[in-house]
Amino acid sequence: MHELSLCRSIYAITARAAGTRRVTQVSLDVGQLRQVIPETLVRCWAVVTAATPLAGAALTVNHIPARAVCEDCGARSALGPGLTFACGACGGRGLRIETGEEFLVRSIDVADGPPP
Numbered sequence: 001m002h003e004l005s006l007c008r009s010i011y012a013i014t015a016r017a018a019g020t021r022r023v024t025q026v027s028l029d030v031g032q033l034r035q036v037i038p039e040t041l042v043r044c045w046a047v048v049t050a051a052t053p054l055a056g057a058a059l060t061v062n063h064i065p066a067r068a069v070c071e072d073c074g075a076r077s078a079l080g081p082g083l084t085f086a087c088g089a090c091g092g093r094g095l096r097i098e099t100g101e102e103f104l105v106r107s108i109d110v111a112d113g114p115p116p
């Protein structure tokens with residue numbers, strides 16, 4: 001379950017950015033191609049932050065759909081749930097991924113006052 005190690009990384013980034021401020025919410029961008037299950041990520045986040053200064057901080061996951069551009073005809077297409085790597089317009093296989101590989105901390109919301 002790599003969600004746990006991802007949460008440890010998010011924790012390290014968030015703790016460093018927040019310093020002594022209390023964190024209320026962390027927002028992530030997670031691309032469809034990342035093979036991350038958002039519900040699992042949120043559950044792991046609760047485990048990783050329990051009994052730490054970040055306990056109670058909500059984790060929100062913004063799902064970024066996978067999109068690709070065809071290098072043969074230039075058509076842009078969404079990669080469906082089956083993730084077929086062929087152009088929807090010409091059937092070409094020279095697809096360049098534009099979005100869907102994101103995994104980043106988009107924003108961290110902090111409140112006034114020290115952590116509880």
Ligand SMILES: [Zn+2]
Pocket residue numbers: 070071072073074075087088089090091092
């Ligand atoms: Zn094409």
